[in-house]
Amino acid sequence: MTDKTPTSRRNFLKGSIAAGGALAATPALAAGDPAITEVQPWANQLGEGVDVAPYGMPSKYEAHVRRRDVPWLTADPVSSVNFTPLHELDGVITPNGLCFERHHGGTADIDPAKYRLMINGLVEKELVFTLQDLKRFPRQNRAYFLECAANSGMEWRGAQLNGCQFTHGMIHNVIYTGVSLRTILEQAGVKTNGKWVMPEGADASAMTRSIPIEKALDDCLVAFAMNGEALRPEQGYPVRLVVPGWEGNMWVKWLRRIEVGDMPWHHREETSKYTDLMANGKARRFTWEMDAKSVITNPSPQAPITHGKGHTIITGVAWSGRGTIKEVHVTTDGGRNWHQARIDGPSWDKSMHRFYYEFDWDGSPLLLQSRAVDSTGYVQPTKNELRAVRGENSIYHNNGIQTWHINEKGEAENVEIS
Amino acid sequence: APVLAESYGLGREATPDEVAAWDIDVRPDGLGLPEGSGTVSDGEEIYMERCAVCHGDFGEAVGRWPVLAGGQDTLTSARPVKTIGSYWPYLSTVWDYVHRAMPFGDAQSLSNDETYALTAYLMYLNDLVDEDFELTKENFTEIRLPNEENFYPDDRLESAVWKNRTPCMTNCKPEVKITARAAVIDVTPDDPTAAHPTGE
Numbered sequence: 001m002t003d004k005t006p007t008s009r010r011n012f013l014k015g016s017i018a019a020g021g022a023l024a025a026t027p028a029l030a031a032g033d034p035a036i037t038e039v040q041p042w043a044n045q046l047g048e049g050v051d052v053a054p055y056g057m058p059s060k061y062e063a064h065v066r067r068r069d070v071p072w073l074t075a076d077p078v079s080s081v082n083f084t085p086l087h088e089l090d091g092v093i094t095p096n097g098l099c100f101e102r103h104h105g106g107t108a109d110i111d112p113a114k115y116r117l118m119i120n121g122l123v124e125k126e127l128v129f130t131l132q133d134l135k136r137f138p139r140q141n142r143a144y145f146l147e148c149a150a151n152s153g154m155e156w157r158g159a160q161l162n163g164c165q166f167t168h169g170m171i172h173n174v175i176y177t178g179v180s181l182r183t184i185l186e187q188a189g190v191k192t193n194g195k196w197v198m199p200e201g202a203d204a205s206a207m208t209r210s211i212p213i214e215k216a217l218d219d220c221l222v223a224f225a226m227n228g229e230a231l232r233p234e235q236g237y238p239v240r241l242v243v244p245g246w247e248g249n250m251w252v253k254w255l256r257r258i259e260v261g262d263m264p265w266h267h268r269e270e271t272s273k274y275t276d277l278m279a280n281g282k283a284r285r286f287t288w289e290m291d292a293k294s295v296i297t298n299p300s301p302q303a304p305i306t307h308g309k310g311h312t313i314i315t316g317v318a319w320s321g322r323g324t325i326k327e328v329h330v331t332t333d334g335g336r337n338w339h340q341a342r343i344d345g346p347s348w349d350k351s352m353h354r355f356y357y358e359f360d361w362d363g364s365p366l367l368l369q370s371r372a373v374d375s376t377g378y379v380q381p382t383k384n385e386l387r388a389v390r391g392e393n394s395i396y397h398n399n400g401i402q403t404w405h406i407n408e409k410g411e412a413e414n415v416e417i418s
Numbered sequence: 419a420p421v422l423a424e425s426y427g428l429g430r431e432a433t434p435d436e437v438a439a440w441d442i443d444v445r446p447d448g449l450g451l452p453e454g455s456g457t458v459s460d461g462e463e464i465y466m467e468r469c470a471v472c473h474g475d476f477g478e479a480v481g482r483w484p485v486l487a488g489g490q491d492t493l494t495s496a497r498p499v500k501t502i503g504s505y506w507p508y509l510s511t512v513w514d515y516v517h518r519a520m521p522f523g524d525a526q527s528l529s530n531d532e533t534y535a536l537t538a539y540l541m542y543l544n545d546l547v548d549e550d551f552e553l554t555k556e557n558f559t560e561i562r563l564p565n566e567e568n569f570y571p572d573d574r575l576e577s578a579v580w581k582n583r584t585p586c587m588t589n590c591k592p593e594v595k596i597t598a599r600a601a602v603i604d605v606t607p608d609d610p611t612a613a614h615p616t617g618e
Contacts, residue, residue: 069607075484079522118436120432120441126431127431128429128430136428158598159599159600160600160605200440200443204523204525205519205525206518206526208443265445265514266445267514268511268515271506271511272511279494282568282570285569285571288572289572291574301600333594335590335591336590337588338586338587338588367594377582379580385579415600417594418593418594
């Protein structure tokens with residue numbers, strides 16, 4: 001994208017020359033890159049003052065970096081999903097405004113003064129907290145990925161959507177600030193027969209899920225901040241549940257209530273939805289963990305190689321709901337030979353990892369794949385290995401290896417290979 | 419023993435009315451079911467007025483809205499139709515979800531009796547009861563849905579043959595062929611505003 005504003009100094013100078021060449025020794029006549037030899041407007045004119053954007057936005061040249069949706073996926077845009085532009089991001093932290101959204105009743109607009117969290121059921125004392133109450137408990141800061149159980153779900157039957165934003169973008173990775181769920185439950189006092197908890201959302205979908213008490217007392221957070229600021233409305237403002245490593249549906253947003261019970265509730269989102277139909281007609285339920293997965297984000301269909309042959313950086317992200325990522329392997333020849341990628345940046349438990357593989361591209365076609373190995377020794381499987389166990393109709397939990405075909409021009413396509 | 423811990427003296431006790439207002443969930447064993455009842459014919463009237471516009475007159479669904487009835491014996495087919503009758507394990511889920519989250523856009527507007535009646539009608543649409551059936555709190559837990567036994571707990575750790583394997587690094591396979599291409603399917607949305615960040 002180039003700046004064609006008529007006030008740019010470069011156009012002004014060109015106009016002057018055309019009008020009579022009155023200016024002597026104009027920079028335009030100098031030899032070399034005009035981005036260097038001509039005085040650019042930003043080097044000549046004053047920029048905007050400090051108070052122009054009290055809450056700043058990205059550069060206008062980054063306006064294409066945005067969440068996208070796929071209208072045909074859902075019946076309407078309220079109970080729907082959009083996608084994080086993974087191909088435009090680097091590092092491991094997702095900017096708040098780009099974190100994918102998944103709502104079942106739209107974004108609830110909650111007045112924080114009217115926010116309440118109730119703990120009830122099999123507890124010694126049923127309790128109500130305000131937002132202010134929650135912020136007076138000891139806080140924790142943790143980075144975790146949140147991946148929708150259906151991420152890559154459209155790819156079970158074959159290569160469908162052309163771009164990692166669409167095939168892998170139901171994920172984000174942010175630093176949460178909040179209170180340990182254990183601390184909250186301890187205030188109420190969980191009874192000995194309290195074996196399950198059920199978080200419930202305050203929105204019109206009243207999202208509910210059943211979570212075993214062991215997980216609830218382990219690493220779950222009742223979070224009120226992401227990446228240092230209040231949760232975004234679309235991410236559960238003012239309070240959401242964080243369930244590290246587990247499928248995104250369980251991370252109940254606009255959290256209003258946590259009930260303690262002695263058995264699971266088998267609610268809609270753990271029976272009709274978020275159960276995984278197998279080829280024999282039976283279905284797995286309570287498939288909570290998100291297994292080790294990775295994807296090359298650049299190059300990818302939305303981010304082709306534009307620089308031609310030579311030194312080329314392949315980069316992507318890897319994550320596991322069961323721990324950290326120990327290794328990522330990258331192939332450029334469709335899995336005939338693999339190379340150790342370099343993981344750079346933090347290696348946090350149940351958080352995204354950033355990897356790089358650098359090589360000298362000779363301009364010939366490539367079949368790119370990445371393969372994650374997590375701290376439990378689990379090796380990311382191929383899609384065909386998954387299909388051999390599960391068939392093609394389980395919708396959720398597709399962590400199969402992704403292939404991009406790169407042609408001689410550097411363009412990328414989502415493909416499947418033998 | 420109960421989970422004991424430091425008390426920070428924060429929060430307050432919930433009143434019984436507050437708990438009753440928010441705790442509306444229902445479990446398969448009937449815990450949470452309120453007093454009430456409803457017949458298939460009552461349910462039909464409510465369904466036609468409040469549900470059929472999205473879910474279709476017979477639960478067959480309009481457009482991409484969820485299908486509520488039919489689909490029996492499709493779970494092993496190439497395109498399974500997962501409905502209350504063909505897939506859902508528990509009737510309590512129907513009552514709970516309809517009562518808490520439907521109609522879409524006007525949630526929590528159905529009375530207890532209306533929810534019993536709608537649940538009865540959804541059973542009728544799925545050929546599970548006759549047209550003179552009445553669903554009540556008392557007979558609710560006697561009812562079993564056809565697919566209850568076909569769910570089992572996550573067994574990925576037992577079935578994952580790729581756990582602790584040593585991944586191949588060199589000369590892993592003789593040749594590779596492209597077998598499917600997303601560009602041929604061509605269902606990815608276009609982005610008219612897309613621009614490459616480096617311009618030129």
